[in-house]
Amino acid sequence: MPSPFLSLTWTDDVTGRQGFLVVDRLVRGVSSGGLRMRPGCTLEEIAGLAAGMTLKEALHYDPDARYVPLGGAKGGIDCDPRDPEAYGVLVRYLRAMRPYVETMWTTGEDLGLSQDVVDRAAREVGLVSSVQAVYPLLDDEAAARRRLAEAFEVDVDGIGLDELVGGCGVAESVLTALDRAGAPRWRTRVALQGLGTMGGATARFLARAGLTVVAVADIKGTVANPAGLDVEALLAARDAYGTVDRAALRPGDRELPGDAWLATEAEVLVPAAVSYAVDTANQGRITARWIAEAANMPVRPEAEALLAARGVTVLPDVVVNSATNAWWWWTLFGDIGPDADEAFAYTRRAMRALTDLTLARAEADGTTPRAAAHALAADRLPVIAERFGLHR
Template identity: 35%
Template sequence: MKAFEATRYFFSKAAEQLDMSDELKEALLMPDREIQVQVTIRRDDGRLANFVGFRVQHDHARGPMKGGLRYHQEVDLDESRALASLMTWKTAVVNLPYGGAKGGIGVDPSQFSCNEIERMTRAFVDQIHDIVGPDTDIPAPDMGTDHQVMSWFRNQWEKYHGFNPAVITGKPVEEYGAKGREEATGRGVGTLTQKLIKRLGMTPDKTRVAIQGFGNVGSHAGKFLYEGQFPIVAVSDITGTYYNEDGLNIQKLLRHKLAHPKGLLEGFEGAEHLPLDALLKLDPVDVLIPAALGGVITEDNVDTIKAKVIVEAANGPVHPGADDVLNERGVTVLPDILANAGGVTVSYFEWVQNRQHYRWSLDRVRQELDHTMNEAFEDVWQMAGQHEVSLRTAAYMIGISRVRRASELAGLA
């Protein structure tokens, strides 16, 4: 099943609960605009290299569109379409005045120099600068991009349109970025994991956690939960799974990752080194946090998963068929459109600060983030209980209802 088909499946389950017509469902699912462009650069050795860039703008009923800029070899139109749609429901669930967008370049950034990535970014901006902006579509970091890429993007866009740092979020703090932006998604995952296990009658010190993907999101989530007395028994990255049944020392892990030339866990001592796919199958594990790529939990491997709770830190980590199996088994899944919304929430705070020409303190950013995420969690928890549906369906119901209402108020029949 392709990425957009999976998003459509989850959307349709929620739409059935809302008694929506087929025509309205299609109107809300269909993207406003899809752009595919050629990105050509000259490499450091003088050769020309050609790439394909994408930007999908899904919906603007609730405000400017918002979504990440991803550099990854699997970026294509279908993935961009699916993730843009997810952003629409995600921003609505946490009640931000945004719609959804997504895009990027189909490239493996690890195979290119810093100068080549800069040229690639600027060439991409040259192609799409007229369809993005602080009142239309505001990109942000995603897989394969970071605050440096955002800085290049902003600089190139301003060559066409003049000074306006609100064109993009996730910028360096020194260039009008928000404090706490890099930790935001992981902190949101940690905050809601704590809240969820409390609702389920579990206690932190007896809740064993495994985190698949120890990149930006996974490492910040792990740090937050470790400080909250959760035993993190396993983490993984591309070099394998690192397991300790008594709990890993996350501070030591972070220091090792920082010292590694490629920021990896390779060579870490104090843990058993297992194959990469071992993390999903570990037992005993109470909470599984997939924080890497989408589509990692499928109908083929869902029966090997022993966790009672899954918190989706990545976008779309659970296939629809696997999600149905998990629901039947009574596994609680906190969906991506709620669990990982911390990043877009602090991106909104950054955009607000840029528009106001005023900077918030880190304490204020964290307080506002925690308040927004907790409020959204309460809305979803109550909706799930009221309609006797999963947390995923409840989250989609809230997101779809808010977008539907905004569309109707704007004149959509």
């Protein structure tokens, strides 16, 4: 793997906590990747995520679209977002990273951080926006910023459009895999780890597509019902961190240990919370046919090899959860407007095409979907570099 364009570690002079920034690649001088906050976050983790962002951007390259893929990057802070000191750490981190946000790194919400918190901290340190580095690439900056701001104001059944598009993309990847395999939706059960931004939206779209959500795990444990959970009731009863108020559970809902979601009798598992959730020690408990990586890097490579050997297909994060990032740029560059129906239709079309292409390439090459996605990105990166130049 090539060395990243930039890699740095920051230490907070107040708390001693560390933060990281890795810019894996620049395209037209700009990169894209969210900012996460979680205890135990490491530079190695952020480097892997930044490389993944390079792949996600390349996979969405369409020479006929207005959206021009950027390079890949990622930021991370080793801190519990629930810690009373977390916001101050975030502000000081962004103050230190301000030169990079202004010139080369566009960022936004990720694990542990919501977009409104990122925006508030960005304003506090004098940034125009967390994505301001891309503004010089826009044909009409004022119109583009207005379009994105209006899109963030769109609410669909109590949830913001910005939260829903990522889950729409995950769901479409799952549905594409099911359709290719001839698996009926009404007989497909789903278990999710995480009911936050990505997990909650994914659960909603899969339930509305006719699948049965039988288990959901949050920080308190796993809630399960083999007959199906009331997804909308759980979404309405969750807090800002995706934790469900147990008072909302129905008589048939059971409370199980936190890792019970792994062994749930379901055809589809959706890890939508933390990285490295599936490893060699616990992968043997999985009986599902598909794992859709709504989180970043939830399945360790060694575990994925063991899963593949026994017929479990891992739909990779670089494909499955890429719609969140792409939606920002589809909207900002003007491929879509600030409208929910238009956003969902575009997302479904793009994600179905990308997932189908990935699975077809995997079948043709006799390899895994992840290897196929990497091969597709490897085909496109030189094309992008030739068209826009390579900034490394």
